[in-house]
Amino acid sequence: xxxxxxxxxxxxxxxxxxxxxxxxxxxxxxxxxxxxxxxxxxxxxxxxxxxxxxxxxxxxxxxxxxxxxxxxxxxxxxxxxxxxxxxxxxxxxxxxxxxxxxxxxxxxxxxxxxxxxxxxxxxxxxxxxxxxxxxxxxxxxxxxxxxxxxxxxxxxxxxxxxxxxxxxxxxxxxxxxxxxxxxxxxxxxxxxxxxxxxxxxxxxxxxxxxxxxxxxxxxxxxxxxxxxxxxxxxxxxxxxxxxxxxxxxxxxxxxxxxxxxxxxxxxxxxxxxxxxxxxxxxxxxxxxxxxxxxxxxxxxxxxxxxxx
Amino acid sequence: xxxxxxxxxxxxxxxxxxxxxxxxxxxxxxxxxxxxxxxxxxxxxxxxxxxxxxxxxxxxxxxxxxxxxxxxxxxxxxxxxxxxxxxxxxxxxxxxxxxxxxxxxxxxxxxxxxxxxxxxxxxxxxxxxxxxxxxxxxxxxxxxxxxxxxxxxxxxxxxxxxxxxxxxxxxxxxxxxxxxxxxxxxxxxxxxxxxxxxxxxxxxxxxxxxxxxxxxxxxxxxxxxxxxxxxxxxxxxxxxxxxxxxxxxxxxxxxxxxxxxxxxxxxxx
Numbered sequence: 001x002x003x004x005x006x007x008x009x010x011x012x013x014x015x016x017x018x019x020x021x022x023x024x025x026x027x028x029x030x031x032x033x034x035x036x037x038x039x040x041x042x043x044x045x046x047x048x049x050x051x052x053x054x055x056x057x058x059x060x061x062x063x064x065x066x067x068x069x070x071x072x073x074x075x076x077x078x079x080x081x082x083x084x085x086x087x088x089x090x091x092x093x094x095x096x097x098x099x100x101x102x103x104x105x106x107x108x109x110x111x112x113x114x115x116x117x118x119x120x121x122x123x124x125x126x127x128x129x130x131x132x133x134x135x136x137x138x139x140x141x142x143x144x145x146x147x148x149x150x151x152x153x154x155x156x157x158x159x160x161x162x163x164x165x166x167x168x169x170x171x172x173x174x175x176x177x178x179x180x181x182x183x184x185x186x187x188x189x190x191x192x193x194x195x196x197x198x199x200x201x202x203x204x205x206x207x208x209x210x211x212x213x214x215x216x217x218x219x220x221x222x223x224x225x226x227x228x229x230x231x232x233x234x235x236x237x238x239x240x241x242x243x244x245x246x247x248x249x250x251x252x253x254x255x256x257x258x259x260x261x262x263x264x265x266x267x268x269x270x271x272x273x274x275x276x277x278x279x280x281x282x283x284x285x286x287x288x289x290x291x292x293x294x295x296x297x298x299x300x301x302x303x304x305x306x307x308x
Numbered sequence: 309x310x311x312x313x314x315x316x317x318x319x320x321x322x323x324x325x326x327x328x329x330x331x332x333x334x335x336x337x338x339x340x341x342x343x344x345x346x347x348x349x350x351x352x353x354x355x356x357x358x359x360x361x362x363x364x365x366x367x368x369x370x371x372x373x374x375x376x377x378x379x380x381x382x383x384x385x386x387x388x389x390x391x392x393x394x395x396x397x398x399x400x401x402x403x404x405x406x407x408x409x410x411x412x413x414x415x416x417x418x419x420x421x422x423x424x425x426x427x428x429x430x431x432x433x434x435x436x437x438x439x440x441x442x443x444x445x446x447x448x449x450x451x452x453x454x455x456x457x458x459x460x461x462x463x464x465x466x467x468x469x470x471x472x473x474x475x476x477x478x479x480x481x482x483x484x485x486x487x488x489x490x491x492x493x494x495x496x497x498x499x500x501x502x503x504x505x506x507x508x509x510x511x512x513x514x515x516x517x518x519x520x521x522x523x524x525x526x527x528x529x530x531x532x533x534x535x536x537x538x539x540x541x542x543x544x545x546x547x548x549x550x551x552x553x554x555x556x557x558x559x560x561x562x563x564x565x566x567x568x569x570x571x572x573x574x575x576x577x
Contacts, residue, residue: 031568037542062346065529
């Protein structure tokens with residue numbers, strides 16, 4: 001069921017028009033056009049695909065996803081069919097009622113640019129650079145912890161595409177603001193914060209790490225305060241729109257991110273507990289909040305917690 | 309994830325072993341639901357529960373594994389006292405019909421595992437049930453004792469086919485199903501087995517306008533409906549399935565034709 005359209009909820013991120021500020025986070029369900037369409041129809045204001053690279057990748061053996069206290073731990077290993085195969089899925093989403101953002105990763109700045117170019121050519125409304133996957137060597141946060149590499153990747157991609165470029169940042173660095181600054185100076189149109197937090201879990205009965213990759217990324221409830229802090233710090237010094245991500249499962253979580261400085265929010269892990277209705281429920285909750293507090297638009301409360 | 313001890317094992321045939329364990333959540337599972345079984349240090353694989361604690365005499369639940377690769381070989385070689393990890397039960401379940409109806413259950417090979425708790429349920433509820441089991445050869449028969457006990461008690465009408473004719477009727481279980489469906493009236497057809505087989509069963513059911521519930525399989529990673537590995541059309545096999553109705557499958561173009569590999573690319577079935 002589509003949420004009822006509301007002028008209060010419409011917003012804009014780097015030129016993309018969103019009917020409501022909720023987005024499907026990358027890595028969740030975004031593997032096929034059918035699932036992306038179903039997610040859009042369930043009420044997401046925009047959808048982000050699972051990260052795609054140049055070549056097909058099988059990812060890691062199981063266990064790849066495991067529930068832990070207050071969250072979800074994963075090391076799936078960026079499985080994807082490669083951009084040339086995935087371009088088919090993008091093309092078959094022509095006419096999708098919400099913006100389609102393709103998440104892109106690479107093992108070099110050139111690869112990021114090549115993948116982004118094919119994605120945009122196939123019909124992506126924007127690309128989100130995965131500079132933050134914590135568990136694949138040579139890609140993701142191996143690139144995204146290094147401001148110089150971030151800058152190179154963003155520049156290359158900006159040169160290769162004429163659509164908005166989002167940079168998704170890792171919290172697994174000493175200073176996320178430094179990473180955000182590098183991306184923005186290189187031309188990023190928006191920042192997504194944050195990807196998962198490096199973490200692991202060990203089974204005490206068998207004395208073994210549970211994830212096949214041993215170390216993975218933590219998402220969900222446990223990381224929300226970290227993510228809110230990251231958004232808050234980025235908003236304080238940078239002028240581009242920020243998309244908040246990390247542990248959002250209710251309208252209250254979403255509003256917290258928006259007050260910290262997020263123009264939109266991404267939801268992922270909560271799809272497991274709340275189902276695909278979560279987008280509609282969060283959007284409706286934000287609307288009730290705005291109405292109750294007397295705001296005419298969600299844009300009025302972006303970064304409101306920063307006031308003196 | 310819960311770590312459980314293997315309490316007993318039973319070799320169904322030279323290639324298939326059932327592992328029994330005690331677990332509260334699995335005990336209250338419903339027929340057709342699956343668990344993710346962790347073989348420490350090796351892999352984690354989806355397996356439908358082949359018995360459910362609350363329905364079995366000793367209170368144990370079980371999974372039944374056929375050796376097809378590294379993970380299943382490791383699991384099949386597990387002995388009493390060894391430890392496995394269990395997540396779940398996950399997914400939806402078979403819906404049973406009222407006792408006035410007649411049910412047809414069609415199992416192909418190891419697919420019979422997910423149908424066993426359903427057969428238990430149907431007989432417990434007094435539904436008149438015909439079970440068709442198809443295997444390649446006599447040595448591939450499985451759940452022989454459980455099925456023949458139900459059959460001798462009059463709980464089910466059991467018919468077996470082998471492709472080489474070494475036991476029961478010679479031929480494919482789909483051929484037998486077609487004959488049975490043409491000559492008797494069923495309110496519902498349940499099936500689990502190779503997808504090509506189930507696709508045929510689905511077609512036969514459609515021709516005779518009988519609703520079917522089929523248990524499908526895809527690559528499963530998270531099992532909680534978020535990773536997108538097991539998608540089939542607009543459905544997630546792990547969350548919206550693994551049991552699908554004919555109403556749902558009628559519009560799924562890939563059913564019986566394509567599955568997705570670990571990298572998400574489509575390959576023919």
